[in-house]
Amino acid sequence: MADFEPRIVAFLCNWCTYTAADLAGTSRLQYPPNVRVIRLMCTGALDPVYVSKALLEGADGVLIGGCHPGDCHYQSGNYKARRRIAILHTILAQLGFDPQRVWLRWISASEGQRFADTVTEMVEHLRRLGPNPMRELPMS
Amino acid sequence: MAIQAWLPIEGGDAAGALRKFLAGLLSAGYVDALLVPCRLVGEEAVTPALVESPEALEACEPLAPVMSHNMAVMAGRLTVMDTGRRVGVWLRPCELRALIELTKLHQATLDHVLTIGVDCLGTYEVADYAAMVRAGKQPAELWRGAADGEAVPADGYVLRSACRMCEYPTAASADIRIGLLGLDFPRQVLVESEEPLPVELPPAEVPARRQEVLERVRARRTAERDAAFAAWRAEVPDLRRLAERFATCIRCHNCMVACPICYCKECIFRTPTFDHEPEQYFRWAERRGVLRMPTDTLLFHITRLNHMATSCVGCGLCESACPSHLPVATLFRSVAQSVQALFNYEAGRSLKDELPLATFREDELTDLGK
Numbered sequence: 315m316a317d318f319e320p321r322i323v324a325f326l327c328n329w330c331t332y333t334a335a336d337l338a339g340t341s342r343l344q345y346p347p348n349v350r351v352i353r354l355m356c357t358g359a360l361d362p363v364y365v366s367k368a369l370l371e372g373a374d375g376v377l378i379g380g381c382h383p384g385d386c387h388y389q390s391g392n393y394k395a396r397r398r399i400a401i402l403h404t405i406l407a408q409l410g411f412d413p414q415r416v417w418l419r420w421i422s423a424s425e426g427q428r429f430a431d432t433v434t435e436m437v438e439h440l441r442r443l444g445p446n447p448m449r450e451l452p453m454s
Numbered sequence: 455m456a457i458q459a460w461l462p463i464e465g466g467d468a469a470g471a472l473r474k475f476l477a478g479l480l481s482a483g484y485v486d487a488l489l490v491p492c493r494l495v496g497e498e499a500v501t502p503a504l505v506e507s508p509e510a511l512e513a514c515e516p517l518a519p520v521m522s523h524n525m526a527v528m529a530g531r532l533t534v535m536d537t538g539r540r541v542g543v544w545l546r547p548c549e550l551r552a553l554i555e556l557t558k559l560h561q562a563t564l565d566h567v568l569t570i571g572v573d574c575l576g577t578y579e580v581a582d583y584a585a586m587v588r589a590g591k592q593p594a595e596l597w598r599g600a601a602d603g604e605a606v607p608a609d610g611y612v613l614r615s616a617c618r619m620c621e622y623p624t625a626a627s628a629d630i631r632i633g634l635l636g637l638d639f640p641r642q643v644l645v646e647s648e649e650p651l652p653v654e655l656p657p658a659e660v661p662a663r664r665q666e667v668l669e670r671v672r673a674r675r676t677a678e679r680d681a682a683f684a685a686w687r688a689e690v691p692d693l694r695r696l697a698e699r700f701a702t703c704i705r706c707h708n709c710m711v712a713c714p715i716c717y718c719k720e721c722i723f724r725t726p727t728f729d730h731e732p733e734q735y736f737r738w739a740e741r742r743g744v745l746r747m748p749t750d751t752l753l754f755h756i757t758r759l760n761h762m763a764t765s766c767v768g769c770g771l772c773e774s775a776c777p778s779h780l781p782v783a784t785l786f787r788s789v790a791q792s793v794q795a796l797f798n799y800e801a802g803r804s805l806k807d808e809l810p811l812a813t814f815r816e817d818e819l820t821d822l823g824k
């Protein structure tokens with residue numbers, strides 16, 4: 315599967331990981347170009363419907379990046395997001411879809427390197443998993 | 455336990471005795487109104503009805519084994535704002551559990567509600583119930599098996615599949631509990647209450663047999679549930695197979711409308727969120743060569759699971775409402791089982807357990823977010 319380029323949709327919190335991604339870019343850190351970024355005001359504002367939509371339309375992975383525990387701009391959005399993602403993981407596992415295609419990571423605004431490393435790591439992980447099996451369905 | 459009493463029964467008419475008991479609550483002013491199942495329009499249908507006058511209870515069918523709506527939703531309509539009235543609500547176990555969830559979801563209150571919970575042997579589909587009545591059968595004869603906890607449906611009919619695998623034969627947390635299983639039905643109907651009742655009833659000594667029968671019912675239905683879940687998981691091992699199994703879903707949204715838990719006043723799938731510009735559909739079709747329409751059917755089911763599986767009480771009304779006879783409830787219940795286990799939550803167990811989506815702990819799920 316040498317020519318398989320995983321596609322990642324990233325939902326990034328405006329106050330931290332989105333800025334980290336920006337920093338990674340402006341600092342010219344090397345990371346694979348496989349991510350499409352969607353900016354959120356907080357991970358707590360992410361309805362799982364959008365993560366599911368990305369997966370059902372063939373995204374090979376979804377990365378959700380938010381503020382470290384205790385640092386959420388809105389106090390507890392990231393803790394609530396964590397529960398929602400735990401539920402999504404459980405549902406996906408129950409339905410026979412690998413939940414490890416969905417990553418939740420805490421990356422602060424200053425952690426440009428951590429963002430680059432996370433993307434690199436995720437791309438490698440998804441390469442090993444192979445393409446999203448839902449990709450070939452004519453939209454379900 | 456404050457009160458355990460027998461309902462006086464004449465001529466083996468348990469339903470009549472229950473009507474009389476309910477009328478007593480109303481006439482004594484113990485409640486201002488009753489929300490109970492009634493046969494109001496024709497003989498074939500029994501639906502929830504709000505009863506103010508004791509005479510109107512003639513139409514009440516407390517033992518009709520049919521559930522056209524989840525009573526919890528009707529109770530929510532009556533109690534979501536305070537009217538100063540106290541209403542007694544007749545609830546099967548899954549209806550009581552749904553009402554507890556709706557209360558936590560702020561779509562009902564229990565402040566001025568007297569919950570009257572009744573043992574349940576199971577229910578027929580609405581259309582089957584009607585067909586039985588038309589054919590001159592007595593659906594309530596199902597209760598003949600009450601003493602042994604055996605639900606033996608009439609020849610040629612089956613109980614709803616959700617009922618066959620329901621592990622909750624009693625409405626244990628109701629204010630007043632009507633016991634029917636494991637007793638000498640129809641000569642014995644048990645009434646239990648924490649509070650003194652406005653009607654005089656002879657005290658009861660509950661036979662040990664009742665507990666045994668209830669345990670047996672729970673065990674049998676749990677086994678049925680586990681077998682159904684195992685068969686379902688084997689049949690649908692992955693998302694692709696789920697899409698195929700649900701290929702006949704016509705996206706009517708009946709399952710969502712019938713679900714007592716689906717709480718949004720406007721479901722996201724009824725908004726324009728997933729309506730796209732025409733151009734977009736053509737682009738998708740171009741990219742893949744073909745685009746199934748309407749789009750997002752699997753997304754609808756997966757999203758509904760994400761939104762409400764934490765509170766699914768397994769009433770099966772989603773499945774009963776499905777025109778394509780899809781095993782919606784088996785899907786939702788089997789997934790809900792794992793989702794609720796994640797938070798050691800059991801939908802409808804108690805008002806005190808916080809909704810998993812309304813709370814969090816700082817020190818939990820630490821290997822998920824890294």
Ligand code: SF4
Binds near residue numbers: 715716766768
């Ligand atoms: S999903 Fe189905 S079984 Fe679960 S509460 Fe809703 S209607 Fe009842």
Ligand code: SF4
Binds near residue numbers: 718757758762
């Ligand atoms: S599917 Fe989700 S958005 Fe729609 S009614 Fe149910 S809970 Fe609300």
Ligand code: SF4
Binds near residue numbers: 705
């Ligand atoms: S009721 Fe059945 S056909 Fe209608 S949307 Fe639900 S699963 Fe699909």
Ligand code: FES
Binds near residue numbers: 330356357380385390
């Ligand atoms: S503000 Fe960043 S996760 Fe809430």
